[in-house]
Amino acid sequence: MKFIPALLALTVSTSAFADDASRIAVMSAFEPEWIVLQEKLSDRQEVELNGTKFLTGKIEGKDVVLFLSGVSMVNAAMTTQMAIDKFNINAIVFSGIAGGVDPSLNIGDVIVPEQWGQYLEAVYARETDGKFSTPSFMPTTLPNYGMIFPREVSVARDGGQMEKKFWFKVDGKLLETATKVAAEVKLKDCVAENKCLSKAPAIHVGGNGVTGTAFVDNADFREYSFDTFKATVLDMESAAVAHVADTNGVPFIAFRSLSDLAGGGDGENEMGTFMGLASANSAAVVSAFIKALPEK
Structure with a gap:
């Protein structure tokens, strides 16, 4: 891995900070994903806001701000x-790892869903005589998993109106660019210890992703998620980012590489072995994607 020199962070209050450059926000959930992306960052400068480090600079010639969610x-x-609020963001790109839900997909694959839903926005229902039922004033339309009945979220709109919504679509133009670069990137299939994947990883654009507050390592729930949401991938951040992007009118897209099968594999969860490989694959696709974006 390339050595990244440490820089002194400029720590300022959020009220005192201003950055006028139009930037792509490039996000990751946790450090292994973030480190890979930093290798691609030039003209790096660092500022800390409310304890979060934001790295500004360029990736593939485009102005970006890189940070951990x-x-x-x-x-x-x-x-x-x-x-x-603090940067002039023209698009949000999430790069990270996730659990695979669609049984046709494999560890190392990079998934770019066209929409995201929050599957744990839910009613935990009362059980009566061996059956679960929700309160009459909280109707649900999606199939339940035991006591868990997924519901739509409420999204604030102009005029104080609230919209009920389950799926948050990614930006159509960003998805078109992702489709164009999908055939151009060669993905890694081996980790440093020479443990290689049994099938060469691929990039898949389209389909559904779902997000919740739980780390899922359960084969039965994985099957439920695929059957109910037609989900390709399951993570813990993307739908929340999609929700905020939607409310603010900022284009959004997420790239998720499969580090594990969310409980669908044999033996212990695979994330510990393939997290680095998956992070590198997602970052490689994101870098090619940013390069292909038109100049603003």
């Missing part, structure tokens, strides 16, 4: 909104 939905929503 933190793991899970509240952290992801909070840091996304902070970035939108």
